[in-house]
Amino acid sequence: xxFTQQANHIFNQAIRDYHLTDNVDTPIKNPYDRDSIDxxxxxxxxIDTVQWHYEDIIRNPHIDxxxxxxxxxxxxxxxxxxxxxxxxxxxxxxxxxxxVTPMADARLNTESPAxxxxxLSILALKIYHMxxxxxxxxxxxxxxxxxxxxLDVLLEQQKDLSLAIDQLLEDYKDGRxxxxxxxxxxxxxxxxxxxxxYKQSKEA
Numbered sequence: 001x002x003f004t005q006q007a008n009h010i011f012n013q014a015i016r017d018y019h020l021t022d023n024v025d026t027p028i029k030n031p032y033d034r035d036s037i038d039x040x041x042x043x044x045x046x047i048d049t050v051q052w053h054y055e056d057i058i059r060n061p062h063i064d065x066x067x068x069x070x071x072x073x074x075x076x077x078x079x080x081x082x083x084x085x086x087x088x089x090x091x092x093x094x095x096x097x098x099x100v101t102p103m104a105d106a107r108l109n110t111e112s113p114a115x116x117x118x119x120l121s122i123l124a125l126k127i128y129h130m131x132x133x134x135x136x137x138x139x140x141x142x143x144x145x146x147x148x149x150x151l152d153v154l155l156e157q158q159k160d161l162s163l164a165i166d167q168l169l170e171d172y173k174d175g176r177x178x179x180x181x182x183x184x185x186x187x188x189x190x191x192x193x194x195x196x197x198y199k200q201s202k203e204a
Contacts, residue, residue, distance in 0.1 A: 003169055004162035007041050007117060011124035014045035019128075024053050037092055044085050045121045051078045052125050082118070089114035090181045093172070103175045109168060112181050116165050123161060127154045 010032075018026065028046050032039040057063070058071050090112045133139065133147040171177040192198055 002162075002166045004120065004165050006038070007120060008124060008158070008162065010038055010041045011045040011121050012128075014042050015049055015124060015128050018046060018049045022053075024050050024057070037089070040085060040089050040092065041117075041121075044082070044089065044118070045124065047078060047082050047085065048118075048121050048125055051075060051082070052129070054078065086114045086118050087181070087183060089117060093169075094179055094181055097172045097179045100173060100175050100179070102178045106175055106178045108178055108180060109171075113165065113168055113172070113179075116161070116168065120158070120161055120165065123154065123158050127151065127158060130154055 013031075017029070020026075028043070030039055030042050030046070032042055054071060054075050058068055058075070063071075093113045130147055130151045134144050134151055136144065139147075168177065172179050
């Protein structure tokens with residue numbers, strides 16, 4: 001089994017498990033060993049799945065403003081958790097390839113493997129929910145046809161992205177590419193670099 005076959009299987013499992021209750025407050029029950037990459041992949045997709053539904057809820061034009069603000073705060077925390085987890089997954093890959101000596105002409109990649117895996121997780125969610133639209137009993141034939149066309153594209157994209165990730169990992173393994181990781185260094189979450197926050201701190 002390739003890495004992406006394993007990842008896509010776990011992503012689909014997390015999405016199915018979430019939709020047993022379809023509730024953003026459902027506690028996660030990660031079935032994998034905490035120190036395994038499988039655990040991180042399941043957690044990654046669970047976070048993405050919950051946030052997908054946060055984004056649905058907050059777009060309700062009739063949502064109470066107080067509730068919307070509280071939900072925006074949850075989305076912010078979820079985004080930070082997502083970023084932290086992607087960086088942890090990159091640390092896993094960096095450890096895996098730590099003994100590889102890159103070739104003299106080894107090249108860099110535009111993104112780290114974990115950020116590509118992040119896109120693969122989101123893609124699994126798009127496929128699940130687009131398939132829901134194709135199968136909607138209350139939808140028109142035209143709606144279903146449009147969604148089927150989109151689903152076909154998403155499935156092709158999943159196949160291509162999966163292959164590209166597996167090929168990238170092979171390139172790292174064989175030294176054809178250099179494994180480098182750059183942290184996101186988001187400034188707006190840091191009280192020392194967000195001017196709104198550090199100016200308030202000085203005023204207090």
